[in-house]
Amino acid sequence: MSSLDRPLILSTAITGFGYYTGDTHRAQRLIELDHYRALLRDAEAGLLNFVLFDDARSLAPDRSFGRIDVLSLASRLAPESKHVGLAISVPTTYSEPFHVSRELATLDFVSHGRAAWHVTTTYSSDEQANYGHAPAPSEQDRRSITSEFVEVSRKLWDSWEDDAVITDAERGLYLDPHKLHHINHVGRHFKVRGPQITYRPPQGHVVVIASDHGDPGVPLDVQVADVLILRSRSLAEAKQAATSYRSAASAAGREIRILQSVIPILGASEEAAQRRSQELERSYSARYSGPAPALPLIGTPAQVAGELAAWQRAQAVDGFHFLPAILPDDLGQIARELVPELQRLGLVPTAYRGTTLRDQLGLSRPISQYQGAPSEAFTAYQR
Amino acid sequence: MSSKKQLHIGIFLQGVGHSIAWRDPEHAKFTEFETYVRFAQTAERGLIDFIFFGEGLVVREHREKFFGPIVNGRPDTLALLPALAAYTKHVGLAATISSTYNEPYELARKFASIDHVSNGRAAWNVVTSFSNSVAKDSGGDQIAFNFSKEKHLEHATRYDRAREVVALIKELWDSWEDDAFIDGEIQPERIHPINHEGKWFKVRGPLDVPRSPQGHPVIIQAGQSPDGRDLAARIADVVFSPHRNIDEAKAYYDDLRQRLIGHGRSPDELRVLPGLAVIAAPTEAEAKERAEYYNQLLYNDEIVRYLLGEQSGLDFSEVDLDAPLPELDPNHPNTNKPLVESWLNQARAHKLTTRQIAEQIRPRQPLADTPVQIADHFQHWLEAGASDGFLLTPIHFPHDVEAFVDLVVPELQNRGLFRTEYSGSTLRENLGLARPVSAWQRSTVNGD
Numbered sequence: 001m002s003s004l005d006r007p008l009i010l011s012t013a014i015t016g017f018g019y020y021t022g023d024t025h026r027a028q029r030l031i032e033l034d035h036y037r038a039l040l041r042d043a044e045a046g047l048l049n050f051v052l053f054d055d056a057r058s059l060a061p062d063r064s065f066g067r068i069d070v071l072s073l074a075s076r077l078a079p080e081s082k083h084v085g086l087a088i089s090v091p092t093t094y095s096e097p098f099h100v101s102r103e104l105a106t107l108d109f110v111s112h113g114r115a116a117w118h119v120t121t122t123y124s125s126d127e128q129a130n131y132g133h134a135p136a137p138s139e140q141d142r143r144s145i146t147s148e149f150v151e152v153s154r155k156l157w158d159s160w161e162d163d164a165v166i167t168d169a170e171r172g173l174y175l176d177p178h179k180l181h182h183i184n185h186v187g188r189h190f191k192v193r194g195p196q197i198t199y200r201p202p203q204g205h206v207v208v209i210a211s212d213h214g215d216p217g218v219p220l221d222v223q224v225a226d227v228l229i230l231r232s233r234s235l236a237e238a239k240q241a242a243t244s245y246r247s248a249a250s251a252a253g254r255e256i257r258i259l260q261s262v263i264p265i266l267g268a269s270e271e272a273a274q275r276r277s278q279e280l281e282r283s284y285s286a287r288y289s290g291p292a293p294a295l296p297l298i299g300t301p302a303q304v305a306g307e308l309a310a311w312q313r314a315q316a317v318d319g320f321h322f323l324p325a326i327l328p329d330d331l332g333q334i335a336r337e338l339v340p341e342l343q344r345l346g347l348v349p350t351a352y353r354g355t356t357l358r359d360q361l362g363l364s365r366p367i368s369q370y371q372g373a374p375s376e377a378f379t380a381y382q383r
Numbered sequence: 384m385s386s387k388k389q390l391h392i393g394i395f396l397q398g399v400g401h402s403i404a405w406r407d408p409e410h411a412k413f414t415e416f417e418t419y420v421r422f423a424q425t426a427e428r429g430l431i432d433f434i435f436f437g438e439g440l441v442v443r444e445h446r447e448k449f450f451g452p453i454v455n456g457r458p459d460t461l462a463l464l465p466a467l468a469a470y471t472k473h474v475g476l477a478a479t480i481s482s483t484y485n486e487p488y489e490l491a492r493k494f495a496s497i498d499h500v501s502n503g504r505a506a507w508n509v510v511t512s513f514s515n516s517v518a519k520d521s522g523g524d525q526i527a528f529n530f531s532k533e534k535h536l537e538h539a540t541r542y543d544r545a546r547e548v549v550a551l552i553k554e555l556w557d558s559w560e561d562d563a564f565i566d567g568e569i570q571p572e573r574i575h576p577i578n579h580e581g582k583w584f585k586v587r588g589p590l591d592v593p594r595s596p597q598g599h600p601v602i603i604q605a606g607q608s609p610d611g612r613d614l615a616a617r618i619a620d621v622v623f624s625p626h627r628n629i630d631e632a633k634a635y636y637d638d639l640r641q642r643l644i645g646h647g648r649s650p651d652e653l654r655v656l657p658g659l660a661v662i663a664a665p666t667e668a669e670a671k672e673r674a675e676y677y678n679q680l681l682y683n684d685e686i687v688r689y690l691l692g693e694q695s696g697l698d699f700s701e702v703d704l705d706a707p708l709p710e711l712d713p714n715h716p717n718t719n720k721p722l723v724e725s726w727l728n729q730a731r732a733h734k735l736t737t738r739q740i741a742e743q744i745r746p747r748q749p750l751a752d753t754p755v756q757i758a759d760h761f762q763h764w765l766e767a768g769a770s771d772g773f774l775l776t777p778i779h780f781p782h783d784v785e786a787f788v789d790l791v792v793p794e795l796q797n798r799g800l801f802r803t804e805y806s807g808s809t810l811r812e813n814l815g816l817a818r819p820v821s822a823w824q825r826s827t828v829n830g831d
């Protein structure tokens with residue numbers, strides 16, 4: 001049976017040299033557009049729904065690479081891509097919701113509705129040292145700051161209703177003043193009056209992603225995120241987690257999508273894939289201690305596709321977030337070898353559907369929470 | 384052939400806070416991304432040095448109400464410029480960003496990154512977020528209220544912070560030596576912490592973004608106060624000024640030159656560009672007619688009342704503009720007292736109506752003329768040492784920008800006053816400014 005009314009969601013991480021960080025030669029490529037241009041081309045060739053650009057706020061202690069701010073990167077490459085969603089990692093710890101929500105709204109504007117926000121926090125001692133703060137807020141505080149930060153951002157996205165700019169020359173109105181709103185947010189961490197100084201983003205709200213990538217300060221919370229990326233170690237574990245997130249979401253009246261992180265390690269034969277996996281493990285353990293950063297799926301493209309199909313049949317998750325072992329090689333392989341297998345199984349479509357990222361993910365476009373509300377005055381903020 | 388001094392020209396897409404010309408049916412829509420692409424490409428067709436966007440961190444309002452007739456809202460410039468870099472090759476990309484409401488590490492990496500993805504075309508107009516008026520409306524503390532703060536910093540404090548922000552950011556831009564990559568391979572020993580500990584900030588560094596094509600993105604400043612001029616003289620590559628009178632402009636330029644020398648810089652390390660609205664047309668009559676048309680769009684009674692209210696903090700919505708200025712209360716809460724007192728004094732002394740008082744806050748008249756006369760003006764200012772060019776502040780987009788590019792640029796080129804192709808590969812090179820040598824390179828040279 002074809003399941004194309006609910007196709008699998010596929011995404012990929014774009015993180016430095018890849019998740020196994022084996023090959024660090026020519027680190028300069030990480031600041032060259034051609035490197036990212038090729039990755040986006042692969043992602044679109046594989047009809048991936050979004051790419052997730054990793055970022056941080058300090059140099060790695062071993063100084064093995066530099067980077068480009070992912071907002072610049074995503075905005076620069078938006079005009080060179082057509083369909084793929086552009087998710088950027090932006091931390092909430094030492095930033096302002098007024099700036100961050102606006103940057104994301106404009107990324108959505110320049111990409112015609114393809115922006116997503118991977119919410120992260122700033123917590124390493126190297127990062128703190130660049131912001132003059134020590135120590136970083138606790139895990140619990142970072143989660144609480146992040147939740148409120150996203151709440152404020154959603155209010156700011158809503159502070160201009162969709163059709164606030166009317167350019168009605170006859171009545172002499174550029175905008176309808178009743179469709180701008182002070183948000184008058186007063187919370188534990190933030191106090192923001194609003195409105196935002198840019199328009200509502202094309203998607204209404206930029207897609208918000210929270211992922212389990214090892215930082216316990218990120219709230220995997222259905223109130224915060226539209227997309228949750230898990231890092232479960234097995235199908236059973238993922239299914240259990242997803243079930244509880246889904247019931248929380250339906251209780252809260254929130255639509256969410258749940259993805260599982262996987263590291264596909266592909267080979268022309270099963271033996272070749274196993275050999276590759278062992279090589280990767282060796283070079284990884286030479287640099288880092290501990291297990292692989294997520295669930296590896298090792299085999300031929302058909303075997304790995306079969307495994308993903310089993311997850312799909314078990315209705316464990318809505319899709320998969322690929323962590324390519326080595327960039328750019330593994331993303332190319334995923335796009336050219338694994339995705340066609342998934343297409344053959346009828347699990348993903350053979351062409352992009354929908355224009356905005358929300359369309360692609362099957363998430364509806366939120367209505368502004370202030371629609372029809374009177375503009376609240378300044379005094380409400382002072383209370 | 385003599386190598387004649389040439390003009391440098393930037394173009395400001397104003398939108399917010401200015402343009403009522405949106406009422407013209409041919410005005411481009413600020414809510415469409417294509418408008419910004421067209422703006423950048425038109426400027427590049429005219430070989431313009433850079434395009435420029437402003438920033439105001441609050442929606443303009445008066446007495447807690449938004450005002451429908453004027454333009455509000457614009458895209459975030461840091462997120463917009465990289466996308467525009469994709470559609471252009473040469474034109475510089477300048478963003479106005481507040482030094483008062485941002486973390487230095489954050490700004491250092493953003494501007495360095497824009498410089499990377501545009502191959503050396505980024506510029507930062509450093510502002511301290513001035514308030515439109517002393518009145519609370521649309522400025523001052525209302526900006527602070529968007530950032531979990533209770534009060535906007537005082538003028539002098541804002542500039543104190545700005546001095547440290549920019550100096551610190553330049554240190555971060557220098558934390559990677561230029562040759563931190565050899566054949567693409569990273570050289571970790573050529574990346575250095577900065578260990579900055581100042582009055583405002585403690586930042587260890589290094590930056591996580593390598594030194595960018597321009598070394599330092601171009602720094603723009605537009606301060607007029609002594610503190611503002613001092614900051615410009617310390618840090619700026621380009622200065623905007625508001626002067627329309629050539630003697631004032633020259634005095635301003637001379638003052639900046641002296642200040643530059645005072646900070647150990649050479650006076651020719653700075654480009655001074657006064658802001659100017661230009662309306663070009665084949666005949667003078669057409670240009671004047673167009674200017675008059677804009678005046679009507681820009682300046683109806685409703686807008687006059689709004690501007691009076693916004694500037695003063697008082698309510699003018701019921702005031703008869705052609706009657707004598709009413710008795711205003713300068714002590715009303717949130718009122719711009721010095722401004723209101725000065726209006727009252729003038730009205731009493733000269734028996735002025737409200738409309739006559741409003742003349743003072745009317746936008747300055749544009750230079751509406753033929754290409755030859757506009758070129759004469761540019762040439763005169765350049766040769767008199769009153770400016771190095773202009774920052775164009777068009778009232779209507781695309782009309783004014785296209786008319787300038789199609790009519791005035793060829794006239795300037797014929798006179799040898801403007802480039803006939805982009806000669807440099809970065810904005811700095813097109814502005815004739817040297818690439819800053821990093822502190823690390825300097826110490827190597829000295830050590831040899």
Ligand SMILES: Cc1cc2nc3c(=O)[nH]c(=O)nc-3n(C[C@H](O)[C@H](O)[C@H](O)COP(=O)(O)O)c2cc1C
Nearest residue numbers: 437438479510512513605606607608611623624658
């Ligand atoms: C052409 C021009 C453009 C300016 N654009 C901005 C802007 O976008 N945002 C802002 O906060 N200030 C802007 N300013 C204001 C200046 O930064 C500065 O605050 C003002 O000239 C007053 O000088 P002072 O700050 O030294 O008192 C601009 C000034 C000029 C002349």
